[in-house]
Amino acid sequence: MRRVGILGLALAMSFAGEAAAQVPAPPPPSSAPTVATSPLDNYAAAAATTIIAEQACPGVQVRAGQLTTLRLAARVNAGxxxxxxxxxxTRATQVRQQLAADGREAWCSAALAAFGPDGTVAKGVLATGARIR
Structure with missing residues (x-):
């Protein structure tokens, strides 16, 4: 059985406010560790996952506006x-470890499933093949 790790946590995320209504979170995988999730934790997991996906996955780009929408939904304030x-x-370290454990192809596929055009966590944060403006 493959470890789920941080991407599994990202798949289990839900966001505060309107984003929660738009993006229902699937139940956490049974192998995912139990952690307290706050909107700030959720945003950190989404940001780390998508930014590393842009770096590691060929042809994948972060749509900054969509990531900003997640940040606004998390209600991150200056304090x-x-x-x-x-x-x-912390999340970036965990995501990189999971990427190494899963292998690039499997990890990138899961990241796109979660945050790509048909994302199960947040749609359209990651784009493939299209020029991003």
Whole structure:
């Protein structure tokens, strides 16, 4: 059985406000560790996953406007910036470890399934093959 890791956590995310109504979260995989999730944690997981996907997956680009929408849904305020930076560093490390464990092809496929045009977590944060403006 393959480990699910941070991408599994990302798939289990839900976002505050309107985004939660638009993007229902699937149930967490049974192998995913139990963690307390807050809107800030959810945003950090989504940002780390999508930014690393842009770096690691051929032809994949982050649609910055969509990522900004997730940040707004998480209601990140100026007083949370230092905490967010730490969460982003931690999540990025976890995502890179999962990428190494799963292999690029499998990991990229899962990231696109979660955040691509038909994303199960957030649609359209990642785009493929299209020129992003």
């Amino acid at each position: 949370q910036e230092a905490m967010l930076e730490e969460k982003l560093r």
